[in-house]
Amino acid sequence: MAINPFSRRRNPAYRRYTIRMAISAAVYIAAIVAASRLLHKQAPASPGAVMIALVPGLAVLAMIWAIGRLLSELDDEYLRMLEVRKAIFATGMTLAVASVWGLLEIFTAVPSLPVFWIFPIWAMGLGAGAVWNRLTLGDAGCA
Amino acid sequence: MKNRLKILRAERDWSQQDLAERLGVSRQSVNAIETGKYDPSLPLAFRIADLFALPIEAIFQRD
Numbered sequence: 008m009a010i011n012p013f014s015r016r017r018n019p020a021y022r023r024y025t026i027r028m029a030i031s032a033a034v035y036i037a038a039i040v041a042a043s044r045l046l047h048k049q050a051p052a053s054p055g056a057v058m059i060a061l062v063p064g065l066a067v068l069a070m071i072w073a074i075g076r077l078l079s080e081l082d083d084e085y086l087r088m089l090e091v092r093k094a095i096f097a098t099g100m101t102l103a104v105a106s107v108w109g110l111l112e113i114f115t116a117v118p119s120l121p122v123f124w125i126f127p128i129w130a131m132g133l134g135a136g137a138v139w140n141r142l143t144l145g146d147a148g149c150a
Numbered sequence: 151m152k153n154r155l156k157i158l159r160a161e162r163d164w165s166q167q168d169l170a171e172r173l174g175v176s177r178q179s180v181n182a183i184e185t186g187k188y189d190p191s192l193p194l195a196f197r198i199a200d201l202f203a204l205p206i207e208a209i210f211q212r213d
Contacts, residue, residue: 085188144187147181
């Protein structure tokens with residue numbers, strides 16, 4: 008099949024999104040590794056420790072910003088709808104996991120789920136949303 | 151919403167890709183509109199109508 012110049016591969020909005028996400032993810036991983044080497048778990052909340060611990064958070068903010076930019080920069084209304092559907096799916100999945108697990112934590116002795124996991128769960132939800140698009144829209148559901 | 155996009159495209163011997171390029175949208179968009187999985191926005195519907203030189207209601211019909 009020929010590559011459509013307007014498909015995901017060539018759409019400039021997707022290209023910028025991929026670059027922004029790759030940079031943010033690289034900073035995120037490097038900052039997590041650095042923070043875990045520099046700080047012991049539960050270090051006192053000194054200004055220095057807080058600054059180091061906040062760096063990966065900034066990378067997460069950049070990822071959230073990149074997702075927002077993708078939605079506003081995508082000029083193809085249908086591809087944009089596919090992305091919005093993925094985000095809605097991810098949001099529902101995150102709310103479901105957090106709420107159900109939260110109730111289990113209140114009433115039973117299950118291990119506590121750190122809120123740190125909320126964004127990774129949401130990102131996994133984006134992937135699951137892509138599968139949902141594919142299943143419900145077929146070939147037209149592949150962004 | 152029903153539409154005659156596939157017929158109009160076939161009459162001109164255009165592929166989905168050809169039509170997508172003429173409209174400045176993705177091939178997936180053309181596929182989704184043709185198969186009735188997605189109703190285009192009014193601006194895109196007007197672009198489609200302009201391309202085929204037909205009124206919108208000659209391309210898109212109520213179910």
